[in-house]
Amino acid sequence: MALGDGDDKLVKRAKKGDSRAFDLLVLKYQGRVAQLVGRYISNYAEAEDVTQEAFIKAFRALPNFRGDSAFYTWLYRIAANAAKNHLVAQGRRPSSDMALDDPESLEVPGRLRDNESPDEVIMGQQLESLISATIEGLPSELRAALTLREFEGLSYEEIAEVLECPIGTVRSRIFRAREAIDVKVAAQLQGNIG
Amino acid sequence: MSTETRALESVSALIDGEANDLDLARVLKAGDESENMRAYWQRQQQYRAVMRSGASAFSAVDVSAGVNAAISEDKPRFANPLVSMAVAASVTIAVVLGGQQALLFRDEPLQTVTAPGAVVQLPGTGAIQASFAQPTSPLPQPQAVSRAENGVDLKAEAAATRAFYNELAEERALSLGTVHQTTSTDVSISPFIARLAEPKVDQ
Numbered sequence: 078m079a080l081g082d083g084d085d086k087l088v089k090r091a092k093k094g095d096s097r098a099f100d101l102l103v104l105k106y107q108g109r110v111a112q113l114v115g116r117y118i119s120n121y122a123e124a125e126d127v128t129q130e131a132f133i134k135a136f137r138a139l140p141n142f143r144g145d146s147a148f149y150t151w152l153y154r155i156a157a158n159a160a161k162n163h164l165v166a167q168g169r170r171p172s173s174d175m176a177l178d179d180p181e182s183l184e185v186p187g188r189l190r191d192n193e194s195p196d197e198v199i200m201g202q203q204l205e206s207l208i209s210a211t212i213e214g215l216p217s218e219l220r221a222a223l224t225l226r227e228f229e230g231l232s233y234e235e236i237a238e239v240l241e242c243p244i245g246t247v248r249s250r251i252f253r254a255r256e257a258i259d260v261k262v263a264a265q266l267q268g269n270i271g
Numbered sequence: 272m273s274t275e276t277r278a279l280e281s282v283s284a285l286i287d288g289e290a291n292d293l294d295l296a297r298v299l300k301a302g303d304e305s306e307n308m309r310a311y312w313q314r315q316q317q318y319r320a321v322m323r324s325g326a327s328a329f330s331a332v333d334v335s336a337g338v339n340a341a342i343s344e345d346k347p348r349f350a351n352p353l354v355s356m357a358v359a360a361s362v363t364i365a366v367v368l369g370g371q372q373a374l375l376f377r378d379e380p381l382q383t384v385t386a387p388g389a390v391v392q393l394p395g396t397g398a399i400q401a402s403f404a405q406p407t408s409p410l411p412q413p414q415a416v417s418r419a420e421n422g423v424d425l426k427a428e429a430a431a432t433r434a435f436y437n438e439l440a441e442e443r444a445l446s447l448g449t450v451h452q453t454t455s456t457d458v459s460i461s462p463f464i465a466r467l468a469e470p471k472v473d474q
Contacts, residue, residue: 082288086295096342097299101285103335104313108320111329121328129334133341201330205321226287227322233289252283258318259311 081147088148092139099139103132106149110156117160127163131156204262211261215254222247223254275307282312286319 090098111128118124135155142151164170212220221240225231233251237244272280278301281294290298301308317330 083285083290084288086285086290086292090295090299095299096339097302099342100302100309100335100339101298101312103338104309105316107332107334108317108327108330111332111334112327115329124329125332125334128332129337129341132334132338136338136342137345201321201327204318208318208321227319233287248280248284248289251287252280255283255286255315255318256279259314262314262318 081149084148085144088139088142088144091136092142099136102148102152106152107132109149110152113153113156114160117157117164123163124160127159128156130163131159134159203265207262207265208258211258212254215257219250219254219257222250226251275301275305278308279311282308282315286312286315 084102087098087102091102107128110131111124114124114127114131115121118127131152135152138155142148212223215223218240222236225236225239226233231239233244233247236247240247278297281290281297281301284290284294285298298308298312313333313335320330
C-alpha cells in the first residue's frame with residue numbers, strides 16, 4: 078500500500094483550481110502533517126495552526142508543483158519548513174531536525190505519545206483494537222481482499238489474480254470490508270457516547 | 272446499488288488509487304451534494320493511519336475548515352483560463368459595440384479627414400484615407416509644364432486623372448466597407464448596422 082495512492086488525480090484537479098479535490102488531500106494528510114509538525118512544535122494548538130498554514134502554503138504553491146516527487150513528500154517539506162519558520166519567528170530553535178527523504182518513516186508509532194492525554198491514548202488504542210477485531214471477524218473473502226490491499230500493498234489487478242476473481246469483485250469486496258469497519262467503529266463510538 | 276453507495280465505492284477505489292475518471296467525478300459530485308462522502312473519506316483515512324501505525328494525538332486534527340476558508344479567498348487566482356479569456360473577450364466586444372453605438376447615434380456629422388483622395392468613415396474605426404492625397408499625388412508638375420509647352424490641355428488631363436483616382440478611391444472604400452461589415456457581423460453578438468459615409472472629394 079503506497080501512501081500516495083490516488084493522489085495524482087486529485088492533485089491534477091486541485092492544480093486546476095478544484096478546491097474539492099484539494100479538500101480531500103487535506104483530509105487525507107492533515108493527521109500525518111500535524112504529526113510531522115508536532116515533532117518540531119510540542120504545543121498542540123500551535124502545531125495545529127502551523128499545520129493549517131502549511132496546507133494553505135501548499136495550495137498557493139500548487140501551480141509550481143511539477144510532480145518530480147510524490148505529492149506528500151513535497152507537502153511534508155512545506156510543513157517542515159513552516160514549522161521551522163514558526164520556531165524561528167518565536168525566537169526558538171527547532172527542537173529536532175529530521176531527514177525527509179522518507180516521509181513515510183514519520184508514521185513510527187510512539188514518537189508523539191508525549192502529547193497525548195490518557196483519554197486520547199485509550200481512544201486510540203480502542204480504535205486500533207476495534208479495527209483489528211473487525212478485520213478478523215470479516216467474511217474470509219472480504220478479509221483476504223482488504224488485507225492484500227492494506228497490508229501487502231497489492232493492486233486490484235494483482236489481488237484479482239491471487240483470489241482468482243474479476244477486478245470488479247475485488248473492488249466491491251474491499252469496499253464492503255471498509256464499510257463493515259466503519260459500521261463497527263460508528264456503533265462503538267455511539268456506545269461510548271451513550 | 273444506490274447512488275450514495277456507488278459514490279462510496281468510488282471513494283474506496285480512490286483511496287486505493289484505483290479510481291477512474293468517472294469515479295473521481297462521482298466522488299466530487301457526491302461531496303457537493305452531501306457531507307457523508309467527505310466524512311466517509313476522512314474516517315477511512317483515519318482507519319488506514321491507525322492500521323499502519325496506530326493512533327496518535329494528531330489523528331483527530333482537523334484543519335480542513337480553516338484551510339477551505341483561506342483558499343476560497345484565493346480562488347480568483349486559480350480561475351479557469353477560459354473564464355479569463357471570456358472576460359477579456361466580453362470587454363473587447365463591449366468596447367467595439369460601444370464605439371459603434373457611439374458613432375451610430377451621435378448627432379453631429381462624422382468628422383472625416385479631408386484630403387484630395389477619398390476618405391471613408393467606417394463605424395467603429397478611425398477615418399481611413401482610401402487613396403491619394405496631395406503630397407503623394409503622382410501628378411508630375413514638371414512634366415505637365417513640358418507637355419503644356421507641347422500644346423496638351425493640362426486642365427483636361429488633370430480632371431481626367433482626378434476622376435480616375437476618385438473611381439479608384441470609391442472602389443477601395445466600398446471594398447473596405449464590405450470587409451468591415453462582414454468581419455463585424457461575424458464577431459458581433461448583436462445585429463450590425465453597416466454605415467458607410469460617402470467619399471467626399473473636392474471636384
